Amino acid sequence: MEKVVNSFSGYTPGELSALFSNLSKGCEKQYRMEMAGLYGELASYYAGVPGEESTTGFEGISARLQDDLDALFPPAREISTENSDRGALRALKWADKVSRIVKSQLGRFATKGSSFFRDTNIYVCEICGFLFVGDEPPEVCPVCKVPRIKMMPIKRVA
Numbered sequence: 001m002e003k004v005v006n007s008f009s010g011y012t013p014g015e016l017s018a019l020f021s022n023l024s025k026g027c028e029k030q031y032r033m034e035m036a037g038l039y040g041e042l043a044s045y046y047a048g049v050p051g052e053e054s055t056t057g058f059e060g061i062s063a064r065l066q067d068d069l070d071a072l073f074p075p076a077r078e079i080s081t082e083n084s085d086r087g088a089l090r091a092l093k094w095a096d097k098v099s100r101i102v103k104s105q106l107g108r109f110a111t112k113g114s115s116f117f118r119d120t121n122i123y124v125c126e127i128c129g130f131l132f133v134g135d136e137p138p139e140v141c142p143v144c145k146v147p148r149i150k151m152m153p154i155k156r157v158a
């Protein structure tokens with residue numbers, strides 16, 4: 001367990017803010033509003049902490065994703081299995097799939113550059129984090145199977 005906690009030490013404040021924001025949203029979806037609020041407070045705290053922007057680039061993000069898949073997912077799966085936590089195991093399965101998809105998309109972006117996202121839409125599944133790049137999202141999320149209405153468009157920053 002200590003290994004999991006210590007692995008947060010290499011993140012920038014912005015990355016921690018995004019991480020805790022996602023955890024807050026995850027708790028919200030599970031109707032765990034107290035935890036959602038606490039993670040939301042952490043997200044807000046780290047959003048206000050001055051710090052360096054991530055300088056790792058897409059290769060660095062991709063490498064970090066792989067590190068998470070290799071180092072964090074196995075003990076999380078082990079703990080979830082020991083506790084017969086089916087919800088956690090399902091969330092880990094989704095997170096594993098989504099992380100691999102994002103890693104693949106980062107590779108495509110690194111190869112094709114910004115043209116990969118130009119003139120197309122990007123959607124994110126609010127339930128599992130699945131990213132879809134294209135004109136229209138699929139009828140159901142291929143990872144968690146929720147209907148398309150749960151796939152939100154990502155707004156472009158001018």
Ligand SMILES: [Fe+2]
Binds near residue numbers: 125126
């Ligand atoms: Fe999904």
